[in-house]
Amino acid sequence: MPTWKETLAAKMDPQIAEEIDAFETQMALRRTGKIDEKVFAETRLRRGCYGQRYDNGHRHDGIRTQELNLPSAMTKGPDTLWDAPGMQRIKIPFGGVTAEQLDTLADLAEEYSDGILHVTTRQDFQLHYVHIDDTPNLMRRLAAVGITTREACGNSVRNVTACPLSGVCHGESFDVTPYARAAAKFMLGHPDAQGFGRKFKIAFSGCKEQACGLTNMHDMGCIAVTRVENGKEKRGFEVYVGGGLGAVPQQAKLFDTFVPEEELLPLTQAIGRVFARLGEKKNRAAARIKFLITKLGIDEFRRIVLEELNTMSPDSRWTSYISSVENYRDNPQKPPAFLNGQQRPEGFEKWFATNVYRQKQQGYAVASVTLPLGDLTSIQARQLANIARRFSADTMRTTVEQNIVLRWVAEADLPDLYRELARIGLAEPGAGTILDVVACPGTDTCKLGIASSRGLAGEIRSRLAGRLFTLDESVRNLHIKISGCFNSCGQHHIADLGFYGTSRTISNRKIPHFQVVLGGKWQDNAGAYGLAIGTVPSKNIPDVIETITSRYVAGRKGTESFQDFIKRIGKQECRSMIQPFMDVPSYESNPSLYSDWGDPREFTIGDMGVGECAGEVISVTQFDLADAERLGFEAQLHLENENYSQADASAYRAMLQAAMSLVKTQSINTKDDPNTIVSEFRTRFYETGILGDRYAGNKFAEYLFRRHDAPAAEHTYDQAHRIVEEAQLFIEATYACHDSLRERGAGGAFVPPVHTGRAAGKP
Amino acid sequence: MELHRIGVKFYAKDPTSIQLEEFIPVFHGWIQRQSLAGHLLIDVHDYSHVHNGPGILLVAHEGNVSIDVSDGRPGVIYYRKTPTAQSPVEHLLTILQSALQACRLVETDAGIRFNMDEFIVIANDRLNAPNSEETFVELQPVLAAALQETFEGAKFKLTRTSLDPKERLIITCDRQR
Numbered sequence: 001m002p003t004w005k006e007t008l009a010a011k012m013d014p015q016i017a018e019e020i021d022a023f024e025t026q027m028a029l030r031r032t033g034k035i036d037e038k039v040f041a042e043t044r045l046r047r048g049c050y051g052q053r054y055d056n057g058h059r060h061d062g063i064r065t066q067e068l069n070l071p072s073a074m075t076k077g078p079d080t081l082w083d084a085p086g087m088q089r090i091k092i093p094f095g096g097v098t099a100e101q102l103d104t105l106a107d108l109a110e111e112y113s114d115g116i117l118h119v120t121t122r123q124d125f126q127l128h129y130v131h132i133d134d135t136p137n138l139m140r141r142l143a144a145v146g147i148t149t150r151e152a153c154g155n156s157v158r159n160v161t162a163c164p165l166s167g168v169c170h171g172e173s174f175d176v177t178p179y180a181r182a183a184a185k186f187m188l189g190h191p192d193a194q195g196f197g198r199k200f201k202i203a204f205s206g207c208k209e210q211a212c213g214l215t216n217m218h219d220m221g222c223i224a225v226t227r228v229e230n231g232k233e234k235r236g237f238e239v240y241v242g243g244g245l246g247a248v249p250q251q252a253k254l255f256d257t258f259v260p261e262e263e264l265l266p267l268t269q270a271i272g273r274v275f276a277r278l279g280e281k282k283n284r285a286a287a288r289i290k291f292l293i294t295k296l297g298i299d300e301f302r303r304i305v306l307e308e309l310n311t312m313s314p315d316s317r318w319t320s321y322i323s324s325v326e327n328y329r330d331n332p333q334k335p336p337a338f339l340n341g342q343q344r345p346e347g348f349e350k351w352f353a354t355n356v357y358r359q360k361q362q363g364y365a366v367a368s369v370t371l372p373l374g375d376l377t378s379i380q381a382r383q384l385a386n387i388a389r390r391f392s393a394d395t396m397r398t399t400v401e402q403n404i405v406l407r408w409v410a411e412a413d414l415p416d417l418y419r420e421l422a423r424i425g426l427a428e429p430g431a432g433t434i435l436d437v438v439a440c441p442g443t444d445t446c447k448l449g450i451a452s453s454r455g456l457a458g459e460i461r462s463r464l465a466g467r468l469f470t471l472d473e474s475v476r477n478l479h480i481k482i483s484g485c486f487n488s489c490g491q492h493h494i495a496d497l498g499f500y501g502t503s504r505t506i507s508n509r510k511i512p513h514f515q516v517v518l519g520g521k522w523q524d525n526a527g528a529y530g531l532a533i534g535t536v537p538s539k540n541i542p543d544v545i546e547t548i549t550s551r552y553v554a555g556r557k558g559t560e561s562f563q564d565f566i567k568r569i570g571k572q573e574c575r576s577m578i579q580p581f582m583d584v585p586s587y588e589s590n591p592s593l594y595s596d597w598g599d600p601r602e603f604t605i606g607d608m609g610v611g612e613c614a615g616e617v618i619s620v621t622q623f624d625l626a627d628a629e630r631l632g633f634e635a636q637l638h639l640e641n642e643n644y645s646q647a648d649a650s651a652y653r654a655m656l657q658a659a660m661s662l663v664k665t666q667s668i669n670t671k672d673d674p675n676t677i678v679s680e681f682r683t684r685f686y687e688t689g690i691l692g693d694r695y696a697g698n699k700f701a702e703y704l705f706r707r708h709d710a711p712a713a714e715h716t717y718d719q720a721h722r723i724v725e726e727a728q729l730f731i732e733a734t735y736a737c738h739d740s741l742r743e744r745g746a747g748g749a750f751v752p753p754v755h756t757g758r759a760a761g762k763p
Numbered sequence: 764m765e766l767h768r769i770g771v772k773f774y775a776k777d778p779t780s781i782q783l784e785e786f787i788p789v790f791h792g793w794i795q796r797q798s799l800a801g802h803l804l805i806d807v808h809d810y811s812h813v814h815n816g817p818g819i820l821l822v823a824h825e826g827n828v829s830i831d832v833s834d835g836r837p838g839v840i841y842y843r844k845t846p847t848a849q850s851p852v853e854h855l856l857t858i859l860q861s862a863l864q865a866c867r868l869v870e871t872d873a874g875i876r877f878n879m880d881e882f883i884v885i886a887n888d889r890l891n892a893p894n895s896e897e898t899f900v901e902l903q904p905v906l907a908a909a910l911q912e913t914f915e916g917a918k919f920k921l922t923r924t925s926l927d928p929k930e931r932l933i934i935t936c937d938r939q940r
Contacts (some may be wrong), residue, residue, distance in 0.1 A: 001765050002890055003890075006888055032826065053806070054805060054806060059794075059805065059806070061791065061794050061795045062791060062795060063795055066794070066797075068803060068805060070803065070824055071824070085805065085806075085822060085824075103929065107889060107929075110887060111768060111887055111888060114810075114817055114822070114827060114829075115816065115817045115833065116810060116813065116816065116817065128808075129808075129822050129827070131844070137890075265886055294866070317883075372812040372813060373812055375810065375812065375813050375816075376813065377813055377814075377815065377816040377833060379815065379833060379834075380813075380814065380815075380816075382929070423814075424814070425814020444808060444809075445808075454809075455809075458809070458812050461812070462923060506820070598787060598809050599787070599791075599792055599807075600787060600788040601791060700833065757816065
C-alpha cells in the first residue's frame with residue numbers, strides 16, 4: 001500500500017520530513033508508555049496538535065454527564081484521551097497562503113477534519129475534530145506544499161503575523177512581508193527559542209496608525225520606519241516589547257525607536273535568549289515576557305538585551321535575506337486596469353463599498369473575502385484557490401479579522417471577481433464593519449470556553465445582516481469581538497464592543513454571561529484596551545449592543561469617536577445603560593436565559609435542585625462577593641478619573657473583600673484586617689488548591705498576594721489598569737470557587753442564608 | 764485497496780423540508796440517548812452560517828453524521844472515519860447501514876424523508892482511492908455487492924461525478940427500475 005511518507009518524500013524539505021518522522025516515533029513511544037504524558041503533551045503542542053473540548057472523556061449532555069468510552073484509555077496528555085478529537089493549528093507566517101496550499105488545506109479538511117477551514121485571530125488555520133493518529137500524514141501533506149505546523153502551539157515562537165495589506169498599503173513605510181518571513185524562518189526551531197516558559201508572539205506592521213498589525217498587543221511588535229542617513233533612506237523598525245492580551249492585558253513598551261533592518265533578527269534572538277534565561281518557568285500565569293518586563297522595568301530589560309546582543313556570535317542568516325528584500329514582489333495575474341464602465345452585478349456596489357481597498361499601485365485593488373465566524377468549507381477553499389489563480393496574485397493573505405484577502409486584483413476585474421465569489425457564497429459585504437464579528441472558538445470546541453462566543457457572534461450577525469447599510473455610519477464601522485473566556489483569544493480588549501464569557505449561579509442554576517468591555521481601540525495597532533463594565537446574561541447581549549449603539553448615535557457630539565463617547569459619558573453611565581439587562585429572572589419565568597446561544601442544553605449542573613422558598617435564597621457570601629464586585633467597579637471609576645492611587649486602593653480592597661467572603665465560609669470570626677485575611681486565604685484556599693481550577697490554577701490568588709506583599713511605589717496608569725483588571729479576575733475566581741463549593745455542599749454551609757424576594761443582583 | 768474513509772449521502776425528497784437549526788436539538792437528543800448503533804456520539808457543531816457546508820454536524824468517534832448541504836442539495840451524509848476490520852464489502856455494508864439508520868432517525872425525529880433511488884458514495888482518501896478510472900473500476904464490484912445486499916437485490920447504475928483528479932472519487936448510485 002502506498003504511504004504519504006513515500007509518496008511525498010521528494011516534495012518535503014528533508015529536515016521537516018525528519019521532524020515529522022521523529023514526532024511519529026514519539027507517538028509510538030507514548031502509546032507504549034515510554035514517554036511521560038506531560039512531556040508528550042508539550043511535544044504534540046509544539047507540532048500544533050491541541051486538545052479540544054471533552055477530551056477528558058466527560059461531557060454533560062443536558063441531563064447528565066456522560067462518560068465518553070473511547071476505545072483506548074491511553075492519554076496524549078494529562079487528563080486528555082488519545083482517541084478524543086483534537087484541534088490541529090497550522091501556522092501561516094504573515095498570513096500568506098498560495099492557491100496550491102489552500103487546495104491542500106481543503107483536502108486535509110475533508111479527509112481528516114469536518115470539511116471546514118477556520119481562520120484564527122492570528123492568521124493561522126485550524127482544523128477541528130482531528131484524530132492524533134492522522135496528524136503525521138496531515139503534516140507531511142502540508143510539508144509538501146511548504147507549510148509546517150511546528151511551534152504552532154506550546155511555549156515557542158508562535159505564528160509571526162503581519163498586516164495583510166503589506167506591500168500594497170498607501171500608508172506603509174515599506175513592505176514588511178520579507179522581514180516577517182525572515183523572522184518566522186529564523187526563529188523556527190531556533191535553539192535560543194526552545195527554553196521559554198510561555199509562548200512568544202511577534203507581529204509586523206507597515207505603519208503606526210492603522211490597526212492591521214496589532215503590534216501593541218504582541219510580545220514583540222515591529223513597525224516599519226525609515227530615516228535618512230548620509231542622504232540615503234535607511235529602513236528599520238520601531239520595536240515594542242511586552243504587549244499582550246490574555247487575562248490581564250498590557251500595552252507594549254517602546255524598546256527602540258529605530259532598529260536598523262540588519263539588526264532586526266539579532267535583536268529578536270537576543271530578546272529570545274533573555275526571555276528564555278530570565279523569564280518565569282514555574283508559574284505559567286506570570287511567564288509571558290510582559291511580566292518579566294514589568295518586573296525588570298523596560299530600561300533594565302533593554303540594558304540586559306543589548307548586553308546579550310554583544311555576547312552573541314554572528315550568524316550569516318541575520319542579514320543574508322536583506323539583499324533580496326527590495327526585490328520582493330507578488331506576481332499579479334493581470335496587468336493593471338481601472339474599473340471603468342464594466343457592467344456591475346446586483347449587490348456589487350455594497351460589496352465594493354466595504355470589501356475593496358484600492359492599492360497604492362494604480363489599477364489594482366485588494367478584495368476582502370468575508371468569512372462568517374472565520375469559517376469556509378473545503379469546497380469554497382478549493383474554488384477560492386481557483387479564483388485567486390484567475391484574478392489575483394498567487395498569494396492570498398489571511399487576516400486577524402478572520403477573513404482572507406485577494407491582492408493585486410485588476411480593478412477592471414472586480415465585477416467578475418464579485419460574480420465568482422457570489423457563486424460560491426463568499427461575496428458577503430461588510431468586511432471590517434460591525435457585521436464582521438470576530439469570535440474565538442469558545443465552548444464550541446475550546447477546553448477553556450465558558451460561554452458560547454461563536455453562538456453569540458452568529459446571533460449578532462443574523463440580527464445585523466439585513467440592516468448593515470441602514471445603520472448610522474458611526475455605528476457601521478464599530479468592531480465587535482468576543483471571547484469565550486477571559487483569555488482573550490477573541491481579542492475583546494481591543495474592540496469598541498468587546499465581550500468575554502463568564503457564568504453566574506442563581507438558585508442553583510448556572511446562567512451563561514458575558515462581561516461587557518467597552519472602549520477598546522482597534523486603531524493605532526491596538527492602541528488602547530477597554531475596561532469591563534458589568535456582566536450580562538448571554539441572551540441579553542444583543543439588546544445591550546442595540547442599547548449602547550442607539551445611545552451613541554443619539555448622544556454623539558459631532559464626529560466624536562465611540563471611544564471618546566464612552567470616555568465622555570463615563571463608566572458609571574455605561575453601567576447604568578446595561579443595568580436593566582443584568583438582572584436574571586427566575587428559571588420558571590424565562591428558562592431561555594439558562595441555556596446558551598445555539599445550544600439547547602441547560603447551562604447548568606443537571607442534578608441540582610431549585611430553591612424551595614418563594615424568594616431566592618442568597619447566602620451571606622454572595623452578598624459579600626457582590627460587595628467585592630462593587631469595590632472593583634469603583635476602582636474602575638477611579639481609573640477612569642485618573643485617580644490612580646485610589647484605583648489601586650479600591651482594587652486592593654475589592655480583592656480583600658472577595659477573599660474575606662470565602663474565608664468567612666470556613667471561619668466566620670476571622671479578623672477583618674488585610675494581613676489576617678491574606679494569611680487565612682492563603683492557608684485555606686491557596687495552599688489547599690481550593691480556589692484553583694484545573695486550567696487557571698491558583699494564578700488569580702497570586703494577584704492578591706502580589707498586591708498585598710508589594711504595593712506599588714508609584715501609581716501610574718499602567719499599574720492601576722493592571723490591578724483593576726486583576727481585581728476583576730480575582731473576583732470572578734472567587735465567584736467560581738464559591739459556586740463550586742456550593743455544588744459540593746461545602747460553601748457557606750454554616751452561614752445562615754438570607755431570604756429576599758429578588759435574584760442576586762449586582763450593586 | 765485499503766479504504767476505510769468512505770462517505771454516503773442520501774438526499775432529502777423535499778429539499779425545502781430541511782431547516783438546519785432544527786437539527787441542533789435533534790442531534791443533542793441523539794447524544795443523550797446514544798441513538799446511533801455502534802457509535803460513540805460526542806458533540807454537535809453548528810455550521811449553518813457557512814454557504815453550502817456541513818450544516819449541522821454530529822461528531823462521533825467512528826464516523827460523523829451531518830445534515831449536509833455541501834453540494835447544494837440538502838441531505839444526510841455519513842462519513843466513516845475508523846476501520847471495521849471486515850472485508851471491503853462488509854465494511855461498505857456497515858457504512859450503508861449506519862447512513863440508513865441516521866436517515867431513519869431523522870425521519871422519525873424530524874419527519875424528513877429521503878430519496879433511496881439516487882445517492883452518492885464518496886471515497887474520502889486521496890492516497891488510497893484517488894479519483895481515477897482505475898480506482899473506480901476497482902471499487903465498482905465492491906460497491907455493487909454492498910448495494911445489492913443492502914437494497915435487496917436492486918440494481919444501481921454507478922457513475923463518477925467528476926473526472927478532476929484533485930477531487931475525491933464520488934460515485935452517483937442510480938437505482939435501475
